[in-house]
Amino acid sequence: MKCPNCGYIRKPDDLCPEWQCPSCQMAYNKIAQRNIYPDAARETIRSNLIITSNNQPSILKAIVIAVLVCCFLYIGYSIAINPSFLNNLAISTQDTREQIENKKVELQAYEDALQKIEADIANARANVGICPITGQPNQFNLTQDPRPELQSKIEKLRQEIRHLENKS
Structure with a gap:
């Protein structure tokens, strides 16, 4: 059998399965389908490209909208926590x-x-007192000022x- 993809002629001692070309590893029925409907495959590829190109602007719009929403939320939060702004209202x-x-x-x-x-x-510092053992003034420690x-x-x-x- 001759492969329609690469032109390899199958030999009896090839180890590949009968449904697969030993040279290009393609399935014969897939190659045959591709050769029967070459225009349909191209149209599918073109339609996929068109869909992909149409999706990019909507993704870009979504990103821009998300950035704008984040900016407005940040500005609103900044205004909300600022007491001087709230006092400036009527x-x-x-x-x-x-x-x-x-x-x-x-x-x-x-x-x-x-x-x-x-x-x-x-x-408290004035009334710290004196250590009875050493005669030195006690230390004054303020832990939470x-x-x-x-x-x-x-x-x-x-x-x-x-x-x-x-x-x-």
Whole structure:
């Protein structure tokens, strides 16, 4: 038998199965089908190429839409967590005055708490005592210092008060 693909003439001592060409390893019936319908195979390939080329713009559109959605979500989140932006929304001057007074009261409470904590720390340092064995002053260890957190809250409140006063 002669292979329609490569032209190899089959010999009786070939080890390949009867349905396969020993030279190109192609199945005879597949080669015959390809030769019977060459235009159909080409049309299938062309239609696949056309479908592939048509899918690329839709994939590109999906990527662009996804990027835009992510950008809008990021911008929305940034706006939502920014208290100064939320305070810039249409708020009456009476509301602004009330907010300033409330923030000033809160600021005074934080400042009083900070002064009390500093007085307590100074008192604790003064009353550390002396070690009865060595006669040396005992060490004062402060494991959790709340002052930096209070100072940052106080500074934030001062900025918000300044912003509200500039706005009104």
